Amino acid sequence: MTTNFPLVLGLDTFGDATHDETGRPLSHAQTIRNVVEQGVLADQAGADFFGIGEHHTDDLPMPAADVVLGAIAARTTRIRLGSAVTVLGSDDPVRVFQRYSTLNAISGGRAEVILGRGSSTESFPLFGYDLADYEDLFEEKADLFAELLKGGPVTWQGKTRAPLHDQDVVPHTESGPFPAWIGVGGSPHSVIRAARYGYSLMLAIIGGSPARFTPFSQLFHQALERFGQPPRPIGVHSPGHVAATDEQAREEFWPHYLEVLRHYSRIRGFAVPTKDSFAAEVGPHGALYVGSPETVAQKIAANLTALGASRFDLKYGMGGLSHGALMSNIELYGTQVIPRVRELLQ
Amino acid sequence: MTGRALSSLRSPRIAVLGAGHTGPVIARVAVEAGYRVSIAASGDPEKIELIASVLAPGAEPRWAADAVSGADVVVLAIPLHRFAAFDPSLVAGKLVVDTMNYWPPTDGVQDLFEDRRYGSSEIVARRLARSAIVKTLNHIGYHELDDGRRPAGSPERRALGVAADDPAALDVVAGVIERLGYDAVPLGSLHTGRVLEPGGPVFGASMSRTEFEQAVHTPAA
Ligand SMILES: NC(=O)c1ccc[n+]([C@@H]2O[C@H](COP(=O)([O-])OP(=O)(O)OC[C@H]3O[C@@H](n4cnc5c(N)ncnc54)[C@H](OP(=O)(O)O)[C@@H]3O)[C@@H](O)[C@H]2O)c1
Numbered sequence: 369m370t371t372n373f374p375l376v377l378g379l380d381t382f383g384d385a386t387h388d389e390t391g392r393p394l395s396h397a398q399t400i401r402n403v404v405e406q407g408v409l410a411d412q413a414g415a416d417f418f419g420i421g422e423h424h425t426d427d428l429p430m431p432a433a434d435v436v437l438g439a440i441a442a443r444t445t446r447i448r449l450g451s452a453v454t455v456l457g458s459d460d461p462v463r464v465f466q467r468y469s470t471l472n473a474i475s476g477g478r479a480e481v482i483l484g485r486g487s488s489t490e491s492f493p494l495f496g497y498d499l500a501d502y503e504d505l506f507e508e509k510a511d512l513f514a515e516l517l518k519g520g521p522v523t524w525q526g527k528t529r530a531p532l533h534d535q536d537v538v539p540h541t542e543s544g545p546f547p548a549w550i551g552v553g554g555s556p557h558s559v560i561r562a563a564r565y566g567y568s569l570m571l572a573i574i575g576g577s578p579a580r581f582t583p584f585s586q587l588f589h590q591a592l593e594r595f596g597q598p599p600r601p602i603g604v605h606s607p608g609h610v611a612a613t614d615e616q617a618r619e620e621f622w623p624h625y626l627e628v629l630r631h632y633s634r635i636r637g638f639a640v641p642t643k644d645s646f647a648a649e650v651g652p653h654g655a656l657y658v659g660s661p662e663t664v665a666q667k668i669a670a671n672l673t674a675l676g677a678s679r680f681d682l683k684y685g686m687g688g689l690s691h692g693a694l695m696s697n698i699e700l701y702g703t704q705v706i707p708r709v710r711e712l713l714q
Numbered sequence: 715m716t717g718r719a720l721s722s723l724r725s726p727r728i729a730v731l732g733a734g735h736t737g738p739v740i741a742r743v744a745v746e747a748g749y750r751v752s753i754a755a756s757g758d759p760e761k762i763e764l765i766a767s768v769l770a771p772g773a774e775p776r777w778a779a780d781a782v783s784g785a786d787v788v789v790l791a792i793p794l795h796r797f798a799a800f801d802p803s804l805v806a807g808k809l810v811v812d813t814m815n816y817w818p819p820t821d822g823v824q825d826l827f828e829d830r831r832y833g834s835s836e837i838v839a840r841r842l843a844r845s846a847i848v849k850t851l852n853h854i855g856y857h858e859l860d861d862g863r864r865p866a867g868s869p870e871r872r873a874l875g876v877a878a879d880d881p882a883a884l885d886v887v888a889g890v891i892e893r894l895g896y897d898a899v900p901l902g903s904l905h906t907g908r909v910l911e912p913g914g915p916v917f918g919a920s921m922s923r924t925e926f927e928q929a930v931h932t933p934a935a
Contacts, residue, residue: 489819500821500822553735555734560765576857576858580857587769638912639918
């Protein structure tokens, strides 16, 4: 599949609580300050985008991504900044628009949003929503958010928030709507929803073979056509870790990956990963981008081509990796992976 | 529905209910295995026509009632929190494959499924009293179902558990699982089938037949 959109190579974080060099957990406050440093480095190293995913847990203390992005915006001039993702279903679309429109103002037009649910569910009980209503909540709010993005007074009515009558929502953007994506993990309904409301499509591929998402790209193109929407870009978000060598990257990443997945497997009841399943995910047909710059670049280039995608966001970090290891990952991604992917895809 | 009629079903017609994450993948692998497959969501088939044509080409989108009436095997791939509103008469007299799992953080607390003496499929079976219930496909991720297939005899072939109270229904579904590309490990009752649930020894795990048999026959600590 081919694509006519410019190649975008970004970084995402969930603000995983980091450890110091001796393995002791840092405070939430220090973790957040570290994320600001990481965003600034991402800009210097040459990444196109820096995204922060909304989370509300002790191991991912990142509920106010837009505030952190504002701090990064003030110290950078080039990199685009956005959510990855904003949990729109448990938020108010008007507030989300206001926060990111404010970020857009601070950053001189560099804001984006990726809307979705992510793999987390904790914001629903926290804000008094029922996850069983997820589909209805997201559908309505994605519709309203698309209206807000157009700018100008909004008239809207639904079941999930108060109606708006010819409402002017501020701050106005300087140069039209900022980019908005919907993050999709495997729901074809979400792909169609993205197409219907005019969002770009971000495929969150966190396990299994990336190539199995190829039909989702086709579904998106066909749905855009059906709704009379112009073509829109497709991106890929996947976890990974870059170090000087394949061996070093795997050794650094594996124990933290195991610990994090062990935690989630206890909560959700699935099997704990094994060395074998990890090797499969790290290999050419798996979803993890763990390795040397060359290994990771080759895998990104191959999967973007297979999926007809023009954007890749590496979700770096895994609970407990040190700030130092994350900084080195960012540096290598910006200075080596990105130029190599560009070269491979030229 | 008699056991005899069921066991003579060599190529059952399959209706998949649910066109979300899971349903279209099941429909696709079933079409590829040579079955006649229809797929339905809760409403007008027009709404899932695009999904079916791209994600499960060959599976016919239909109204749920039409899909079910033309099928021998009905695969329930709907969220568990929608099950309370599911009409049991729709599948009366049918063989029903229950792929559903109960996970309160996404389903909300479902009173119907809170009685921990019973597995979720036992509770489903009680409600769908006029159907034969078979539990399988719940413990493999929808994202693995496609790539995980291997021909019979392949050393990499993955095992899936198949649990049912009705032995004839179990046989039919075990045959389907084998033909999709997995080794079917029979579990003689829905009560034993609780080992396939979230938190059990095989949930989300890729195992060979031998490993699987060992895992399900070792009583949990
Ligand atoms: N996640 C996995 O890897 C996995 C693996 C195996 C099994 N499962 C199980 O598969 C089930 C479905 O999960 P999912 O993630 O695929 O759900 P999903 O993406 O939310 O999709 C649900 C689908 O079910 C349809 N539906 C709801 N009620 C229906 C009804 N009464 N009749 C017909 N269709 C109905 C919906 O149609 P409308 O949009 O028209 O309402 C929608 O197409 C769950 O029980 C889950 O536990 C999941």
